[in-house]
Amino acid sequence: MQGMDIRQNEPLSKHSTMRLGGTAAYAVDVHARNEVQEAAEWAEARNLPVLMIGAGSNIVWRDDGFPGLLIINQIMGYEEQQEDGENCYIAVGAGENWDSIVARAAAKGLTGIEALSLIPGTAGATPVQNVGAYGQEIAQTLVGVEAYDRQTKQIVNIQNIDCGFGYRTSRFKTTDRGRFFITAITLLIQATQNGSAPVGFVRIHGIHLVERFAFVETALGETTSLRRGWGVEATRLALAYAMDTLDLHRVEAKVYAYNVLSINALRRNGFHLEGTLREARSYDGRRWDVLVYSILESEMRAQRARDHFAPMGLWPADAGT
């Protein structure tokens, strides 16, 4: 291929969060859509299987490797187009780091993808499994994708409605798996009013009203939002709802062992450590323990009585009585 650097015997461990796998017979980095086409045609001319990947955060490679050409998406680009005071289109190169895109949008006060922060991988991979978290998914903001269609050998634009989105799935993962190599995505997100912007979220989920238990999850997406007490306050607000409105007996939370700030937020709200799920999750190339915390109704009430943050106004005036 002209001007393209095709490597041989590429270690697949370089392209997987798990850091495992054999080798790919060939691998190439692509930086523009015409290179995608060129690379795909190079492989097809040699009857080699061909696969496009992003950062490899959702791939577990086999030990016997991949016998074809691995196309590693490194197509960059970020362009904003303000439609009006409220709506903003963002076109993003498929190889951009997704979390950076979320941070960039949030920093500008744009909302619609903030709950998808910290999801590892590239922007171009987000439509493949319709990435989602905390009730938000990319299908809610995606206008469409630009892709190289291996069937027609052309660059095509596929609108949201034609992506076949479902829960953590799309046509790119099912009926048309391997057919489209996504080169760019376009999102439509909103400018927040009055200079305020969402910084994270808290949710009560898995609610069992008969057994009277539920789970709480709190996350802050921006480093500028950390160490301000907002995580503590948000968790406390959720607990107040769990206790006063839902009349729950027990609330549980799980947290990665490295997440010191979340652990502190749970402790400051009176949660007790119940146990450790040893090396239960992988992140950033290594395995981490997951800590299980919980708080019972009586403990919540005692914490409420003790809590000197009551002036925040989250507890009712008769707190603890």
Ligand SMILES: Cc1cc2nc3c(=O)[nH]c(=O)nc-3n(C[C@H](O)[C@H](O)[C@H](O)COP(=O)(O)OP(=O)(O)OC[C@H]3O[C@@H](n4cnc5c(N)ncnc54)[C@H](O)[C@@H]3O)c2cc1C
């Ligand atoms: C710690 C951790 C937390 C995670 N949390 C979440 C979460 O909260 N929510 C969630 O939805 N997912 C989550 N994931 C899964 C993962 O982050 C997503 O699937 C992400 O979109 C993968 O991006 P990637 O660039 O690494 O894709 P890769 O792993 O490289 O590829 C994934 C699949 O998409 C295909 N693909 C990738 N790029 C393209 C492209 N441009 N065109 C066509 N096909 C392509 C690949 O062939 C492959 O089949 C998590 C993963 C990890 C490791």
